[in-house]
Amino acid sequence: MHETGQSPAVIKFWGVRGGIPTPGPETVRVGGNTSCVEIRADGELIILDAGSGLRPLGRAIAAEFSESPVSLTLLITHTHWDHIQGFPFFVPAYSPRNHIRILGFEGARNDLQATLAGQMESPYFPIALAQMPGNIVIEELKSLRFEIGRISAEACHVNHPGVCVGYRLKTSNGSICYIPDHESAPLDAMEPDSVSATIEKKVIEFIREADVLIIDSQYTTEEYRSHVGWGHGCLDDVVRVARAARVRHLVLFHHDPGHDDDFMDGMLARARTLANGSDLHISLAKEGESVVLKPMPL
Ligand SMILES: [Zn+2]
Ligand SMILES: [Zn+2]
Numbered sequence: 001m002h003e004t005g006q007s008p009a010v011i012k013f014w015g016v017r018g019g020i021p022t023p024g025p026e027t028v029r030v031g032g033n034t035s036c037v038e039i040r041a042d043g044e045l046i047i048l049d050a051g052s053g054l055r056p057l058g059r060a061i062a063a064e065f066s067e068s069p070v071s072l073t074l075l076i077t078h079t080h081w082d083h084i085q086g087f088p089f090f091v092p093a094y095s096p097r098n099h100i101r102i103l104g105f106e107g108a109r110n111d112l113q114a115t116l117a118g119q120m121e122s123p124y125f126p127i128a129l130a131q132m133p134g135n136i137v138i139e140e141l142k143s144l145r146f147e148i149g150r151i152s153a154e155a156c157h158v159n160h161p162g163v164c165v166g167y168r169l170k171t172s173n174g175s176i177c178y179i180p181d182h183e184s185a186p187l188d189a190m191e192p193d194s195v196s197a198t199i200e201k202k203v204i205e206f207i208r209e210a211d212v213l214i215i216d217s218q219y220t221t222e223e224y225r226s227h228v229g230w231g232h233g234c235l236d237d238v239v240r241v242a243r244a245a246r247v248r249h250l251v252l253f254h255h256d257p258g259h260d261d262d263f264m265d266g267m268l269a270r271a272r273t274l275a276n277g278s279d280l281h282i283s284l285a286k287e288g289e290s291v292v293l294k295p296m297p298l
Pocket of ligand 2: 078080181
């Protein structure tokens with residue numbers, strides 16, 4: 001185990017897509033797996049969401065740890081299928097040596113345990129959740145603030161159908177915000193006291209001065225016009241919100257299944273143009289790539 005602040009925090013992207021996996025030559029540079037991000041910080045192994053990217057991550061963890069036991073925390077933002085569909089294929093859950101702590105919030109219609117188990121019931125999958133040999137503990141969070149080892153974590157309810165949160169992890173090397181599904185909209189276009197305006201203000205405070213913000217930027221402005229209320233953000237609004245909250249590094253995430261690699265290059269270029277004149281750094285979440293937060297000067 002490394003001492004606090006002495007080793008970098010590493011954020012690695014294993015699934016960056018929203019909706020449904022999109023394998024194939026047109027998405028090979030950005031990646032086709034659904035939401036899954038790995039964080040290594042302060043001696044912890046934390047996974048954000050269990051989309052189809054969890055399968056290759058599980059294989060990598062199994063290869064790295066080999067015969068040694070693994071203890072990890074899996075944070076679930078919500079139980080839409082693109083955020084949980086990788087779990088039945090997560091190799092570390094099949095070893096009795098391993099300890100997997102799954103944290104999330106109660107869903108709109110079902111508790112977290114029931115929903116995770118539901119996708120593994122016999123009509124859909126041959127092995128039940130209860131039959132997985134790993135030590136799996138599913139905890140429904142009751143408080144918006146909690147700890148993962150030495151990392152302080154916070155959750156914030158966001159604007160997305162059903163129950164959905166974003167997470168903020170305060171590592172010794174900086175703060176990471178992860179909001180994979182959220183419909184951001186300009187405050188001046190909303191009724192001042194409406195539910196969406198209240199949520200939007202809360203989200204802006206939640207991400208304030210984050211070192212890294214990984215956020216839903218699924219649509220272009222043109223696409224967003226025909227998807228209002230679907231629960232996903234558009235590029236222009238995301239850049240505006242990140243600037244308003246003085247975020248340092250914005251990572252565009254939850255890419256639309258219909259956007260191929262060339263289209264994504266165009267979205268990144270547009271985002272950078274929108275951020276001209278500010279010191280906001282912007283990148284695209286790409287499968288297999290990492291963002292490193294270096295130790296802060298003592
Ligand atoms: Zn999603
Ligand atoms: Zn969703």
